[in-house]
Amino acid sequence: MIVILKQNPQQAQVDRLVAWLNEQGYGTNVSVGKQETIIGLIGDMSNVDMDLIRSLEVVDDVKRISEPYKNANRKFHTDDSVIDAGGVKIGGGHFQVIAGPCSVESREQVKEIAKCVKAAGATLLRGGAFTPRTSPYSFQGLREEGINILLEAKAETGLPIVTEIMDASHLPLFADVDVIQVGARNMQNFELLRALGEAGKPILLKRGLANTLQELLMSAEYIMASGNPNVILCERGIRTFETATRNTLDLSAVPVLHRLSHLPVIVDPSHATGESWLVKPTSVASAAIGADGIMLEVHNDPPHALCDGAQALTCEAFFDVMGAVTAVRSAVFSAEE
Ligand code: PEP
Ligand code: MN
Numbered sequence: 001m002i003v004i005l006k007q008n009p010q011q012a013q014v015d016r017l018v019a020w021l022n023e024q025g026y027g028t029n030v031s032v033g034k035q036e037t038i039i040g041l042i043g044d045m046s047n048v049d050m051d052l053i054r055s056l057e058v059v060d061d062v063k064r065i066s067e068p069y070k071n072a073n074r075k076f077h078t079d080d081s082v083i084d085a086g087g088v089k090i091g092g093g094h095f096q097v098i099a100g101p102c103s104v105e106s107r108e109q110v111k112e113i114a115k116c117v118k119a120a121g122a123t124l125l126r127g128g129a130f131t132p133r134t135s136p137y138s139f140q141g142l143r144e145e146g147i148n149i150l151l152e153a154k155a156e157t158g159l160p161i162v163t164e165i166m167d168a169s170h171l172p173l174f175a176d177v178d179v180i181q182v183g184a185r186n187m188q189n190f191e192l193l194r195a196l197g198e199a200g201k202p203i204l205l206k207r208g209l210a211n212t213l214q215e216l217l218m219s220a221e222y223i224m225a226s227g228n229p230n231v232i233l234c235e236r237g238i239r240t241f242e243t244a245t246r247n248t249l250d251l252s253a254v255p256v257l258h259r260l261s262h263l264p265v266i267v268d269p270s271h272a273t274g275e276s277w278l279v280k281p282t283s284v285a286s287a288a289i290g291a292d293g294i295m296l297e298v299h300n301d302p303p304h305a306l307c308d309g310a311q312a313l314t315c316e317a318f319f320d321v322m323g324a325v326t327a328v329r330s331a332v333f334s335a336e337e
Contacts, residue, residue: 003039003053004061013058014039021053046070067260069217071224072231077262083230085202086160086178088123090232091264095329096293098162098204098266099318100126102308103139104146112300114153116315120322124179125150125159126295130166131307132185139306144173151176162204162295168195177201184208184236184271187219197226204295206234206268209247213256220263233257233265234295237272246274246311249282254289266293270311276302279313280321287325288332296321 003021005014014037018028027042041048050062067073080092090096099122104110114125129146131139142149150161160178165171168191174180179202186192187208196203203223207216220231235254237247249272257265267286269279283294299305299312313321 001041001045001048001050002063002065003041003059004063005037005039005058006060007035009037009058017056017058020056067214067217069214069221069261071229072217072220072261072263074258074260074262079262080258081229081262081264083202083232083264085124085162085232088160090266091292094292095287096123096266097121097322097325098124098126098293098295099298100162101128101299101305102270102297102312103128103131103306104142104149104163105139105306107149107152109300110149110153111156113298113315114157114159116300117298117318118157118159120315120319121326122159122296122318122322124162125153125157126162126181126297127153128307129163130170132164132166132183133307147173147177154178165192165196168192171195171199174199174201179204179232182206182219187211187216190219190222193219193222194226197223197228200228200230202230202232203228204232204234204266206236207238207253209239211238213253213260217257217261220261231263232292233261233263234268235265235272235291236268245272245278247272249273251282251285251289254286254291258290264292266295267291268295270295270297270308270313274308274311276311276313276317279311280317280324283321284324284328287328294325 021028029040031038046068054062082092083090088096099117101113104127127150129141131141154161162179162181163177164181164183181204184206223231237249240248242248254265269282273282286294297312298318302309302312305312
């Protein structure tokens with residue numbers, strides 16, 4: 001981190017600032033140029049209060065020259081992380097497709113969808129048991145029963161399961177869940193992230209509706225700093241001024257996150273676009289841009305879905321998307337693999 005001083009500071013001011021910074025525990029390296037005096041800070045910068053330093057009278061600006069996340073940072077872990085999600089590897093060239101309904105609605109519904117997505121080539125089964133809904137009057141999910149239904153589908157198909165947690169107090173119910181999802185609305189629920197850090201299971205961390213990539217990585221950092229390195233990042237669209245799609249898919253997040261971090265990055269084209277006809281082109285694009293996987297909502301009867309029917313693929317449409325994604329992956333990556 002560097003502290004840039006206002007022009008022509010008095011030596012006494014510089015000395016006082018250096019003494020104060022040293023008192024705070026930072027080493028200092030003062031560089032006096034023709035135009036500017038700059039103080040380089042040395043040491044662990046993860047807790048620096050940049051606004052406080054910036055508010056000091058002699059200071060013009062403060063800039064970070066390294067990122068505030070250590071565990072998630074590619075600088076300290078140059079190889080891609082490969083995460084074992086219930087026996088299925090994600091990251092480092094391992095591409096996975098997570099598919100299933102938005103919400104678990106019934107045993108029959110989940111079993112039918114699970115069979116279909118498995119036959120089409122999905123490698124993990126998703127389904128919301130605790131479902132975050134904008135309205136308290138909408139279907140809220142089957143909760144514990146929903147998790148049990150997913151576990152039955154796992155036993156029948158062999159597909160590991162991914163389902164969302166909304167409160168750390170529910171963790172005991174997730175004991176046999178393979179991947180715990182943190183939804184967009186909880187990306188910065190720091191107490192939940194900390195509890196998941198202690199839980200040790202793979203965590204699928206979705207980007208918040210209005211969060212930067214740095215904020216997403218800082219949330220991953222919460223989980224990792226609490227002892228759990230198994231974090232999968234998920235781009236699921238962000239809120240912008242555009243209203244033509246449910247959210248705006250930030251596809252460039254994939255290569256940016258890959259550059260900044262060693263963690264696997266997947267894309268959720270269903271929530272990003274909100275409409276089933278947009279899921280195929282965005283899935284293909286996600287695969288081509290180098291995502292480590294995609295997560296798609298599939299329903300056996302979309303017009304009667306209790307949640308997110310408009311973005312749900314039918315089983316037939318899911319087969320079609322899988323074919324296109326597989327073809328694009330082999331066209332783009334076969335030479336590299
Ligand atoms: C989901 O994947 O079920 C979900 C609710 O998505 P998001 O948190 O991205 O809105
Ligand atoms: Mn949904």
